[in-house]
Amino acid sequence: MALETDIAALRERVSDTQELYREVCALMFFRYSETPTANKLYQLVRKGSMSAPAKALRDFWGDVRNKTRVDVGQPDLPAEVATAAGELAATLWKLSNDAANAELEVFRQDAQSETATAHEQAQRSVAERDAAVLAAEHAARGAAELGRDNARLQARLVELETARAMLEDQLTQFRQEAASAAAALSDARRDFAEELGKLRHTHSQSEQRLLAAEKRALLEIDNERTAARQTRQELQASIERSAEVLAAHQAERDQLRDSLSTAKAQLAASMTRCASVEGELASKRTALDEQIAASELLRERLEALSHQMEGGRPPISHHPHHPRRPISASKRGVRRELKFTDIAARRSTSSGR
Incomplete structure (x- = not known):
């Protein structure tokens, strides 16, 4: 601060304690417009006894009063004015004196408080000294215990040294493993950097393909929207x-429901007629099978005679217990033709009804 700087300059220039306090009072009052007090002066200067700032403050206010005193003893002034001026001066002196005494009382109270604080500190110092003596006695008793503990610690130290040697060996091994791991990590980082470069290149290509696909998709979406609009129109028309x-x-x-009702009635009648026709067809089919069997037997005999005539071999006689050959294709054709004829007859009958 500027005030402290000015006070430091005064301390270097003024060596007398009272003169220094008076200069500080003038500096505070006239330059910094602060009212000097004994306590504040002592806190700023910290020189001499505690009564020195109070004496310097009284001398300062006395000099100020002497320099600012107005001589009212002129013969041209009326007696009432001179009396009033004297009373005013006496009143000002009394007020100034009371203020100085009040400041002195405050300074005394502060000094008493600091004295009480110093006394309490002295008492605490005595108590601390007693505690230190007791601590010294405890320390003396504990010295013997420390000697015994020292022996145990020496043995423990030997064990720890052995363990430390083992740990150093393990640490050396771990460092070697760490160096190997660091080398492997370096290789892995290099490989990772290469893979990352490839991935970035692939990613760039994928982004380009994605942009192209996005453009195509937008075009397709527009086309689909157009087609959907046309489809909605067509759907509305549909x-x-x-x-x-x-x-x-x-x-x-x-x-058709009406026609179906009529057709159902006709179908019931047709079913009745079909039942009777199927009976007739069954009997005709039995007779036809017999005729086909006879024709097959006759055909076999003709084939045997033809073979005998061609090769001069005797005809093959059919033994009764020989199994009969399956029905030939011509026979199956005849049956299909009969079945077709039967179905056509039924349809004609139904349409006629």
Whole structure:
């Protein structure tokens, strides 16, 4: 601060304690517009006894009063004015004196407080000294115990030294392993950097392909939107046509329902007639099978005669217990033709009814 700097300059220039306190009072009052007090002066200067700032403060205010005193003893002034001026001066002196005494009382109280604090500190120092004596006695008793503990610690130290040697060996091994791991890590980082470069290149290519795909997708979306718009229009037209067709189908369905009722009645009658026709066909089919069997036997005999005539070999006689050959294709054709004829007859009968 500027005040402390000025006070330091005064301490170097003024050696007398009272003169220094008076200079500090003038500096505070006239330059910094602060009212000097004994306590504040002592805190700033810290020189001499505690009564020195109080004496210097009284001398300062006396000099100020002497320099600012107004001589009112002129013969041209009325007696009342001179009396009033004297009373005013006496009043000012009394007020100044009271203020100085109040400041002195405050300084005395501060000094007493500091004296009480110093006394308490002295008492604490005595108590600390007693505690230190007791601590010294305890330390003396503990010295013997420390000697015994020292022997145990020496033995423990030997063990720790042995353990330390083992740990150093392990540490050397660990350092070698760490060096190997660091080399492997360096290789792994280099490989990782290469892989990362490849991945970045691949990522760049993928981004380019993605942008191209996005453009194509946008074009396709636009096309799909156009197609969807056309589809909605066509769907609306289809819905309208479907409504018309549905109405026509409903009318046609009603007609078909009526026709179906009639056809069901006709079908019931046709089924009755078909039952009787199927009985007749069954008997005809039995007779036809017999004729086919006879024809097959005759054909076998003809084949045997033809072989005998061609090769001069005797005809093959059919023993009764020989199994009969399966029905030939011509026979199966005849049966299919009969079945077709039967179905055609049924359909003609139904249509006629």
